Amino acid sequence: MDIDLIGQLMAEIARPLIIIILVVFLTPWLVKKRKQKGHNPVQNVAQFRSEVDRVMKRINNVLDEPLLIDRDSTASADDIVDSWQKVDAQLKQIAFDYCQVKPDLKPYPIDYVLFELEMKKKVGNTTIGFYQDLTKLKDMAVKLPAQEIPSLTAVRYCRLAEHVSKMLGQGPLPSLF
Numbered sequence: 001m002d003i004d005l006i007g008q009l010m011a012e013i014a015r016p017l018i019i020i021i022l023v024v025f026l027t028p029w030l031v032k033k034r035k036q037k038g039h040n041p042v043q044n045v046a047q048f049r050s051e052v053d054r055v056m057k058r059i060n061n062v063l064d065e066p067l068l069i070d071r072d073s074t075a076s077a078d079d080i081v082d083s084w085q086k087v088d089a090q091l092k093q094i095a096f097d098y099c100q101v102k103p104d105l106k107p108y109p110i111d112y113v114l115f116e117l118e119m120k121k122k123v124g125n126t127t128i129g130f131y132q133d134l135t136k137l138k139d140m141a142v143k144l145p146a147q148e149i150p151s152l153t154a155v156r157y158c159r160l161a162e163h164v165s166k167m168l169g170q171g172p173l174p175s176l177f
Contacts, residue, residue: 042148044140044143044144045144045148045149045150047140048137048140048141048144048149048153049150049153051136051137051140052137052153052156052157052160053156055130055133055134055137055160056156056159056160058130058133059130059160059163059164062126063163067159067160067163069152069155069156069159070155071152073151073152073155074151074154074155075151075154075155075157075158076146076149076151076154077141077142077144077146077149077154078146079154079157079158080137080138080141080149080154080157080158081138081141081142083157083158083161083162084134084135084138084161086161086165087131087134087161087164087165087168088135089103090165090168090169091113091117091123091131091168092105094117094122094123094168095113095116095117098116098117098120098122099113099116099117099120101113101116114128114131114132118172121171121172122171122172123168123171123172124167124171124172125172126167126172127164127167127168127172130160130164130167131164131168133160134157134160134161134164137157138157141154141157
């Protein structure tokens, strides 16, 4: 047998074999990625609602008096973004005041800024946690169809943002130790 013939045979066998191997190994990964993206808006809205409820319960566990929601209030996805922008702007102003970090946070990542503010005892770790929760919730909300977000859930988010803003203004909570 000729060496060129053997090489050609190997190449002919290798191509389909590589394709089969790629399909076998990539299919589960692609299925997982597709599930993570969550193409079901109803399920995503329900998840958003339950996450807002979870954060609301967490903040109510920290407060002396629970946050109350007026059931007649209305809010929208735009109100969620506006509320988050106010809290974010306030945090960036605190970062500028105490750490001389520019409002665009360049070149500092937000996690570094939050760490610095906590170390300088300008913002408490509880407040930082709620800020991060608000950020994640806002990111979830902007991916949802705006008209699908229940008004009461948007009101709850805005109320959370309002209280986190108040917490940012108060500085860290007194230590229990």
